[in-house]
Amino acid sequence: MAKGKPINVKYETLVILWGALLTSQVLFLVLVYMIKPELFTFDFSEPYFGKYPIVIIIFAVAAVAVFILSFMLRNQHMRRAVIDQDAGCVQTGLLLGCALSEISSMLGMVLAFVFDYHYFFFWIALGLIGVLFHFPRKGNLDAASYRRV
Numbered sequence: 001m002a003k004g005k006p007i008n009v010k011y012e013t014l015v016i017l018w019g020a021l022l023t024s025q026v027l028f029l030v031l032v033y034m035i036k037p038e039l040f041t042f043d044f045s046e047p048y049f050g051k052y053p054i055v056i057i058i059f060a061v062a063a064v065a066v067f068i069l070s071f072m073l074r075n076q077h078m079r080r081a082v083i084d085q086d087a088g089c090v091q092t093g094l095l096l097g098c099a100l101s102e103i104s105s106m107l108g109m110v111l112a113f114v115f116d117y118h119y120f121f122f123w124i125a126l127g128l129i130g131v132l133f134h135f136p137r138k139g140n141l142d143a144a145s146y147r148r149v
Helices: 007-035 037-041 053-084 087-115 121-133 138-144
Strands: none
Touching: 007 037, 007 087, 007 121, 007 138, 053 087, 053 121, 053 138, 087 121, 087 138
16 A cells, blocks of 8 residues: 555545455355356255265365465554554455455355355355455554554
8 A cells, every 4th residue: 555645545445345345245155146047956865065065065165274374464564564564464354354254255265166066155154254354444554644644
C-alpha cells in the first residue's frame, strides 16, 4: 500500500479486495452447477467417502490444514505489521489468508469435476467460511500505523 494514504482509503481497499475474493467463492458453486448440475441432486444414498475414500480423506486433511494455516499466516503478518509499522503487511496478510482459504474451495471443485463427488460443497463451504472470517479489521490498520498519525 502506498504510504501517506489515509487509513479510511486503505481500509476501503481491503474491504473491496475481500469482497472480490468472497464473490469468487460463490462463483465456484455457480461454475460447478453450470458444468455438472447432476451433482446438485443430493443423492444421500451414496457412501459419504464415495468411490475414492483415500482421495477424499487426503483432500479433507489438506483442506483443514490450509484453513488453519491461513489463520496462522494472517496473524503472523498482522503482528509483523504492528512491529514494522507497515500497513502493507495488513494487506498481504488479508490476501494470503483469503487465498489459502480458497484452496479448500478449489479442492472441492477438483472433487466435483474429477471424482464426481456429491459432497464437494463441504469443501467450498469451508473455503467460504475461511474468507468470511478473514474480513478486514480497521483496528489492524490503526495498530500498524499509529506512530504516523
